Amino acid sequence: EVQLVQSGAEVKKPGESLRISCKASGYSFTAYWITWVRQLPGKGLEWMGRIDPGDSHLNYSPSFQGHVTISADQSTSTAYLQWSSLKASDSAMYFCARSSLGTTMVSPWDYWGQGTLVTVSS
Amino acid sequence: EIVLTQSPGTLSLSPGERATLSCRTSQSIRSTYLAWYQQKPGQAPRLLLYGASSRATGIPDRFSGSGSGTDFTLTISRLEPEDFAVYYCQQYGSSPRTFGQGTKVEIK
Numbered sequence: 001e002v003q004l005v006q007s008g009a010e011v012k013k014p015g016e017s018l019r020i021s022c023k024a025s026g027y028s029f030t031a032y033w034i035t036w037v038r039q040l041p042g043k044g045l046e047w048m049g050r051i052d053p054g055d056s057h058l059n060y061s062p063s064f065q066g067h068v069t070i071s072a073d074q075s076t077s078t079a080y081l082q083w084s085s086l087k088a089s090d091s092a093m094y095f096c097a098r099s100s101l102g103t104t105m106v107s108p109w110d111y112w113g114q115g116t117l118v119t120v121s122s
Numbered sequence: 123e124i125v126l127t128q129s130p131g132t133l134s135l136s137p138g139e140r141a142t143l144s145c146r147t148s149q150s151i152r153s154t155y156l157a158w159y160q161q162k163p164g165q166a167p168r169l170l171l172y173g174a175s176s177r178a179t180g181i182p183d184r185f186s187g188s189g190s191g192t193d194f195t196l197t198i199s200r201l202e203p204e205d206f207a208v209y210y211c212q213q214y215g216s217s218p219r220t221f222g223q224g225t226k227v228e229i230k
Binding site: 047061113 | 212219222
């Protein structure tokens, strides 16, 4: 069974760093893109970027480029989303998701993590 | 960036009724790269349709999609109680991937 299990909720202060995780199981981790999606409180979905866990090839949305870093660890089948300096405006729910087809194909996302709530407040 | 505009913002209907949701893109896209997702409160989105009209695994046939170019439609033929949720269209053919702002289908 394909599963993406995300790390738990975080409460941080502005300026702090943070890394959240998305652990994949039930499929070949290196064969599918992992993407990250932000959802601000009460708002819609925003694509942040994606990684090919096989070769760590990255694509970022211009809206998030330079503010977050996406990475992946093949040895633990885990993808990461990290911030070096959080802002209050980063408070949101963050989802990871898997592409429905392999990394050589263009496809939507069929499996999703449960979400990680990040709260940034002084 | 391709902008997706969904209408209406909210659809108030009763169980058993037909729901028609619209998604318009700022430029023509291949229907191959248009998806619809459903999201319920406190849950992750769920893929409903891809390629504009193909149902994802396990999606009941009351959900259907159509459209081409810049105009796409999600139709729920007879609303079941579990269908009341927010629906998002998404294009995944160009970067950045973009979503519509969502249509909330609520119980009338």
